[in-house]
Amino acid sequence: MSAVKAVEPEVVAARSGVETMTYREALRLAMRQEMQRDERVFVMGEEVGVFDGSYKVTAGLLDEFGPDRVRDTPISEEGFLGAGVGAAMLGERPVVEIMTLNFLLVAMDQVINHAAKIGAMFGGEVRCPMVIRTPNGAGNQLTAQHSQSFDGWFAGTPGLKVVAPANPNDAKGLLKAAIRDDDPVLVIENLPIYKEKGEVELDPELTTPIGLAAVAREGSDLTVVAHSFATVRALRVAEKLAAERGVSVEVIDLRSLRPLDVETVAASVAKTNRVLCVEEGWATYGVSAELAARIQSACFDDLDAPVERVGMAEVPLPYAKELELAAMPTEDRIEAAILRQLELAA
Amino acid sequence: MSAVKAVEPEVVAARSGVETMTYREALRLAMRQEMQRDERVFVMGEEVGVFDGSYKVTAGLLDEFGPDRVRDTPISEEGFLGAGVGAAMLGERPVVEIMTLNFLLVAMDQVINHAAKIGAMFGGEVRCPMVIRTPNGAGNQLTAQHSQSFDGWFAGTPGLKVVAPANPNDAKGLLKAAIRDDDPVLVIENLPIYKEKGEVELDPELTTPIGLAAVAREGSDLTVVAHSFATVRALRVAEKLAAERGVSVEVIDLRSLRPLDVETVAASVAKTNRVLCVEEGWATYGVSAELAARIQSACFDDLDAPVERVGMAEVPLPYAKELELAAMPTEDRIEAAILRQLELAA
Amino acid sequence: MAATATAPPATTLKRFETMSLIRLFEEEAERQYKAARIGGYCHLSSGQEAATVGTVEALAAEDLLVTGYRCHGFALARGVTPEAVMAELFGRRDGCAHGRGGSMHLLDASRGFYGGWGIVGGQLPIATGMALSLVRRGASQAVLCELGDGAINMGAWHESLNLAAVWHLPVVFLVINNQYGMGTSVERASAEPDLYKRATAYRIRGEQVDGDDLEAVLAISQELLAEAREERRPAVLEALTYRYRGHSVADAGLAYRTKEEIAERRKRDPLERARRVLREGGVAKKEIEAAEASAAAAVARATEFATASPAPEVDRLAAGMYAPGSGEQFARMEPGSPFGERELVFAGGLGE
Amino acid sequence: MAATATAPPATTLKRFETMSLIRLFEEEAERQYKAARIGGYCHLSSGQEAATVGTVEALAAEDLLVTGYRCHGFALARGVTPEAVMAELFGRRDGCAHGRGGSMHLLDASRGFYGGWGIVGGQLPIATGMALSLVRRGASQAVLCELGDGAINMGAWHESLNLAAVWHLPVVFLVINNQYGMGTSVERASAEPDLYKRATAYRIRGEQVDGDDLEAVLAISQELLAEAREERRPAVLEALTYRYRGHSVADAGLAYRTKEEIAERRKRDPLERARRVLREGGVAKKEIEAAEASAAAAVARATEFATASPAPEVDRLAAGMYAPGSGEQFARMEPGSPFGERELVFAGGLGE
Numbered sequence A, B: 001m002s003a004v005k006a007v008e009p010e011v012v013a014a015r016s017g018v019e020t021m022t023y024r025e026a027l028r029l030a031m032r033q034e035m036q037r038d039e040r041v042f043v044m045g046e047e048v049g050v051f052d053g054s055y056k057v058t059a060g061l062l063d064e065f066g067p068d069r070v071r072d073t074p075i076s077e078e079g080f081l082g083a084g085v086g087a088a089m090l091g092e093r094p095v096v097e098i099m100t101l102n103f104l105l106v107a108m109d110q111v112i113n114h115a116a117k118i119g120a121m122f123g124g125e126v127r128c129p130m131v132i133r134t135p136n137g138a139g140n141q142l143t144a145q146h147s148q149s150f151d152g153w154f155a156g157t158p159g160l161k162v163v164a165p166a167n168p169n170d171a172k173g174l175l176k177a178a179i180r181d182d183d184p185v186l187v188i189e190n191l192p193i194y195k196e197k198g199e200v201e202l203d204p205e206l207t208t209p210i211g212l213a214a215v216a217r218e219g220s221d222l223t224v225v226a227h228s229f230a231t232v233r234a235l236r237v238a239e240k241l242a243a244e245r246g247v248s249v250e251v252i253d254l255r256s257l258r259p260l261d262v263e264t265v266a267a268s269v270a271k272t273n274r275v276l277c278v279e280e281g282w283a284t285y286g287v288s289a290e291l292a293a294r295i296q297s298a299c300f301d302d303l304d305a306p307v308e309r310v311g312m313a314e315v316p317l318p319y320a321k322e323l324e325l326a327a328m329p330t331e332d333r334i335e336a337a338i339l340r341q342l343e344l345a346a
Numbered sequence C, D: 001m002a003a004t005a006t007a008p009p010a011t012t013l014k015r016f017e018t019m020s021l022i023r024l025f026e027e028e029a030e031r032q033y034k035a036a037r038i039g040g041y042c043h044l045s046s047g048q049e050a051a052t053v054g055t056v057e058a059l060a061a062e063d064l065l066v067t068g069y070r071c072h073g074f075a076l077a078r079g080v081t082p083e084a085v086m087a088e089l090f091g092r093r094d095g096c097a098h099g100r101g102g103s104m105h106l107l108d109a110s111r112g113f114y115g116g117w118g119i120v121g122g123q124l125p126i127a128t129g130m131a132l133s134l135v136r137r138g139a140s141q142a143v144l145c146e147l148g149d150g151a152i153n154m155g156a157w158h159e160s161l162n163l164a165a166v167w168h169l170p171v172v173f174l175v176i177n178n179q180y181g182m183g184t185s186v187e188r189a190s191a192e193p194d195l196y197k198r199a200t201a202y203r204i205r206g207e208q209v210d211g212d213d214l215e216a217v218l219a220i221s222q223e224l225l226a227e228a229r230e231e232r233r234p235a236v237l238e239a240l241t242y243r244y245r246g247h248s249v250a251d252a253g254l255a256y257r258t259k260e261e262i263a264e265r266r267k268r269d270p271l272e273r274a275r276r277v278l279r280e281g282g283v284a285k286k287e288i289e290a291a292e293a294s295a296a297a298a299v300a301r302a303t304e305f306a307t308a309s310p311a312p313e314v315d316r317l318a319a320g321m322y323a324p325g326s327g328e329q330f331a332r333m334e335p336g337s338p339f340g341e342r343e344l345v346f347a348g349g350l351g352e
């Protein structure tokens, strides 16, 4: 890729220290830093430029980097995601935004049959260092076609790497790590978290390692394993239970789904002996299925109770507020499952 | 659907009793019987007519039923699978053949965001009684883009039903049940099994119930849970181990993946206390993950050892014979895993 | 359908009333959305009334209609009651999809209106399959499939058009060219900005019409639908129009176009134009006002109805997902099943 | 590249030798497949030599080439050694994809040949993205993207052509029209059987050429590639040719066409034609025979080489899947991992 040379990092966005910002802003900061650091990085997707991004993640990037590096596309996910694959094969670092995970289905063939296959299928002769950014998640009555989380499908595909940050600092750190990674990485963002605030380390050289889970909250009675928005929910429930019932819940935030950090999960379960897996998507054949499988195998003698799961009700998400709420893996539902696990259920 | 009237069954293919035939012939018999029984049933796909089907499953149907009911399509999976959805919404019974499961990825949006959503999203006002037939599986050096099994992705989609016959009689029975079902059903066939022979009950009214697993072989020492070609492998290993080491393996053939018959699986594990889940596809985030999750929950106190899994090596399947063999969930590998489970490993 | 030229005042007045109904309904929907009685994505069609009513009026009673998510106007024009549409937007039991679908997924099979789809381009293969089914049963009916100028760049367009043409299916693809797909203008999205010309890639007829001219839209729609019905000739109809509001209620609609441009377009307002035509046709001013008043009253009744309609029963969450009889198939899935399955799918919620 | 008219005999003779090499290579591949030394799907291009060599000869050294699965001929024409291609077909370590890709997934990045893809139409968006990358770096290079007459009905065609045209990308889409996609004739599959005409849907140039006329193919390819390189003008080139053998070695190729049709087409054999042109150009018969003999020798050497090349190491099964350094990322995945993971991915097999 001699033709595309990396420029000297003249990192404007580099004030060291921390700053409080939203998840959305943290993602934007990550892109700005990486685009300044490496000319090969460019952003492409529907409405990422003139419209400032349909969820405003890319707001301002067009002005800063121009239309060649912040490229608005027609509505052609298969076409422009595949174009990202081709550009990446020539050594560029495309960051392709898919408006929501639901729409990735029309580009599925390019992700699974192409991007994921390149490294192995051509004997390591070419690589595909691309990033696909897209939010999963439900809520806000977006209904059946716009409220899905297929996280496990991608995490189950050899050749891909999949991360799913649950807070602003990891959003920045994981997106940067994904952009610098030499393999195709799917960065699963989340609609409800976009507006969540948190402290973010500004240092442009700090990234969150791919494949490393985080102990988001220490506890001793039970472990909740989650990722993406489910982690946010789990942390809220943990605080509530600590305050109201003196229950000590440990929360593991997976952060990466492939590679999956089973080691950190197993260490926690070995300590608490009880575990609940939570996800925003459908639990059956979902991410929590793999977690339960790994945990029962790695922690067979540690478990005092079966691994429990909470996910979205197994229905295409309905529109009506009441129905949607009844279907979501709400805090109430998570709390109830934790209490069942601890045999504290009223 | 008044316009499409079901004709009187004048079932030529109905000799009662059993006949030995291949899996491929059993599928063909099911289609012939259902097409004779119901005018609303028609077959559509690439090369299903003039070419007799790229795996010859539909051989002869064009001559018997004509081009209106055996429709060759351009190479446009998203287009003609979606056309099947539209026809089904008007009450027809399209049987759409996708040449292999790998190619279903280009039509993923029509399957997941459309066919699976119709019943619930429109409040039950319309249904989508369609069948999608396609083989999964690897072997024969078809390489990374042509050797995949995404079975769990569809089984994890509320609104769909998924079946995966492992022998000729179930191929006939489940395809007939799928065609008569009022919901979208994915019938996962399998390349290596097409040529396998078995006894088939000819009675046109006999179907294999959707959602009911089969005890394919009784045993007492360990349960192997499998579907599709993995069941064939498991049965071979069970016979071998019985003969060579006097080990008694029970084999559960799931037959349906959604609904999943956990009851039959749990009953078997309660008896054997040890279980191995086998699948042709990748085990991580695969069908065996859900099985392990369900089993550890349903049989927590019955298990003498963790649920073990065997699947395809977690790589895009390479071309070279030696590499392909090393990656497949072969009989040797299944046997080794069983012996490990029984602590009989040499 | 009477040809427009000879259309009696009563007919044209009725069409005007339908256009007014759509405009007023959309304005009410926006108010209700801001009052948080409507949620999700809500796409309004203000400005597109002539293109909507002109094409739907050309449909025969037995013809079928399939659209994208910007479908309030199409539903109303097809005769779905404002009550059933507003109740759906409110997510209530009496909505045309019983509160399951919302703004993007309206449907009324009894009127041949098969949705209301949210994935851009996803409705095209489905409409094509419906046309295939009509041919299989020898019916002389046609399908009208709406899509937007942005949707035309999806692969589903190409596959559907080719299938419809190579199989000679009775389907007319109506491209509502309102100049933008979200914030992307036609010129930035489509290498052939004269969208109707893309019909030539399939050797079928393509026509472009001023989508704000009700009579013109109606006339060409009748012609193309007749060819589809009687000669199994698929076609593309591009209706040039404009969307006054943002892409959805959440979009101010000014990041990618100027206030001036919108003002310019409003001068060609299809409702204004229709009023003029009526007056020229000798319809009295107060008859026109009466039509507008009755449209306003219909919208008011719709909101009242929707407000009074009960919320769907939570214990029927999974209703409709699977056909009656499926409960038996799922019965053996219960042991060790996670929350969703056990408590919801098996709580008699399978719609039986 | 010298224009054909003025091409010296040596050049034309070399091109003929390449065509002969492809024909003989394919015949040998079929023999080896039947001898079970080659597996999987194996698609031969006998009959398509002029379309293959004519287009590849028009490429500049820095230009890029992307094709479907029927790629032996393209690889050889681009200069990948017969040894490396045959070794790949044999699944050996010295194959151009180290035995990982096989017949459908040949690749040689050093020659700008980026595969070798097996999903119909899947290579189009990828080639389009490569052209985008060339533009981003201001290179005056072009991409040649091969596809078949059947692939043109995939949605990926439409999305790729529109992107290439609306973004002015230097890519020429070469449609090898060999009359059939498996058993389906162009007329049964495409509503516009003059495939090159579909270029008009994107306002770009479309040309049709006799794909069995080497000089004609070369000339138009040079013209279109030059426009792509120098003016960033994408184009469609349809080359009319014929496939002598079945769709793949497994297909007899007679269920959907007659022996007579094949015999008829063989009369227009591109190799015969090239021989005639050479003789008319004053090249001696024995020079021609010498060229054929050297092609035959090259094929013989290829088989010898492939036979001698070792099989890939099984303990490197996962090699190449992930980039060096990834092992560390996967290290924590091991506890309780199923068979495949533990024994294969973690057995130092990550290509480091």
Ligand SMILES: Cc1ncc(C[n+]2csc(CCOP(=O)(O)OP(=O)(O)O)c2C)c(N)n1
Pocket: A046, A075, A077, A099, A103, A106, C070, C118, C119, C120, C147, C148, C149, C150, C151, C152, C176, C178, C180, C181, C182, C247
């Ligand atoms: C496959 C897919 N990609 C993206 C979206 C998000 N989206 C919804 S509407 C829209 C714009 C469509 O524009 P157009 O086709 O012109 O219809 P209009 O909104 O103007 O009526 C987009 C990009 C989607 N719903 N589906």
Ligand SMILES: Cc1ncc(C[n+]2csc(CCOP(=O)(O)OP(=O)(O)O)c2C)c(N)n1
Pocket: B046, B075, B077, B099, B103, B106, D070, D118, D119, D120, D147, D148, D149, D150, D151, D152, D176, D178, D180, D181, D182, D247
């Ligand atoms: C998406 C997809 N659908 C179906 C197939 C199976 N298939 C492989 S080649 C082929 C025919 C392609 O014909 P054409 O494009 O004319 O190329 P040719 O084989 O004639 O070179 C088909 C249907 C595939 N590989 N990918």
Ligand SMILES: [Mg+2]
Pocket: C148, C149, C150, C176, C177, C178, C179, C180, C181, C182
């Ligand atoms: Mg538009």
Ligand SMILES: [Mg+2]
Pocket: D148, D149, D150, D176, D177, D178, D179, D180, D181, D182
């Ligand atoms: Mg062809």
